[in-house]
Amino acid sequence: MSGLRPVVLSGPSGAGKSTLMKRLMKEHEGVFGFSVSHTTRNPRPGEEDGKDYHFTTREAMEEGISQGEFIENAEFSGNMYGTSKAAVEDVLARNLICILDVDIQGVRRIKETDLNPIYISIQPPSMDILEKRLRDRQTETEESLLKRLEAARIDMEHSKEPGVFDVVIINDDLERAYEELKDILNEEIQKVQEAK
Ligand SMILES: Nc1nc2c(ncn2[C@@H]2O[C@H](COP(=O)(O)OP(=O)(O)O)[C@@H](O)[C@H]2O)c(=O)[nH]1
Numbered sequence: 001m002s003g004l005r006p007v008v009l010s011g012p013s014g015a016g017k018s019t020l021m022k023r024l025m026k027e028h029e030g031v032f033g034f035s036v037s038h039t040t041r042n043p044r045p046g047e048e049d050g051k052d053y054h055f056t057t058r059e060a061m062e063e064g065i066s067q068g069e070f071i072e073n074a075e076f077s078g079n080m081y082g083t084s085k086a087a088v089e090d091v092l093a094r095n096l097i098c099i100l101d102v103d104i105q106g107v108r109r110i111k112e113t114d115l116n117p118i119y120i121s122i123q124p125p126s127m128d129i130l131e132k133r134l135r136d137r138q139t140e141t142e143e144s145l146l147k148r149l150e151a152a153r154i155d156m157e158h159s160k161e162p163g164v165f166d167v168v169i170i171n172d173d174l175e176r177a178y179e180e181l182k183d184i185l186n187e188e189i190q191k192v193q194e195a196k
């Protein structure tokens with residue numbers, strides 16, 4: 001089956017991308033496949049290598065990039081992140097809708113490729129709420145939290161530019177945001193389910 005459009009989920013760290021995506025994948029088994037990115041950041045408790053990320057070193061990642069193995073890569077909050085060609089090809093080969101979770105730099109780079117995804121920005125209701133969610137998540141040091149909030153300000157500005165995103169979802173109430181996300185993806189989800 002061809003013609004399944006990938007989905008790019010972007011938006012500030014702490015906006016709720018992983019929460020929404022995990023729910024979407026759980027409720028639609030055999031429909032979506034996650035493009036597992038590479039990163040040089042340390043794994044958080046509960047994160048699995050090869051599932052959440054390919055955890056790697058800066059040297060190994062730079063080597064891969066110079067070998068042309070990456071579709072895009074970016075520096076975020078002091079670490080490298082990148083989407084390998086293999087990560088996306090693995091999902092497409094399984095005839096699944098490929099979900100990519102990338103920052104705004106990744107969005108711009110992906111626009112230069114022929115992937116033709118649906119671009120969705122997940123935004124928090126406000127900076128204060130974003131900060132509270134990030135603090136409550138308890139995954140960041142004070143330093144990385146402040147870097148994420150700074151990056152969030154830039155992200156929130158860019159996401160308002162016309163033509164960058166197909167849709168912007170404000171993740172205030174989780175249920176409502178999730179319903180909105182499902183509605184947007186309904187057409188693609190139907191395509192996979194009809195082909196089964
Ligand atoms: N450009 C790019 N950004 C990525 C990639 N993987 C993750 N990111 C972004 O990197 C940022 C930090 O991700 P992470 O460290 O997992 O923190 P979290 O978003 O707060 O859970 C987020 O904005 C992600 O969307 C990637 O492969 N490429």
Ligand SMILES: Nc1ncnc2c1ncn2[C@@H]1O[C@H](COP(=O)(O)OP(=O)(O)O)[C@@H](O)[C@H]1O
Nearest residue numbers: 013014015016017018019133137171172173174
């Ligand atoms: N609508 C919401 N209301 C309250 N808390 C939320 C909501 N969406 C996500 N969260 C919480 O906010 C934190 C950040 O969400 P997460 O999915 O990790 O964000 P991201 O993947 O965008 O960095 C998590 O602890 C999550 O449980």
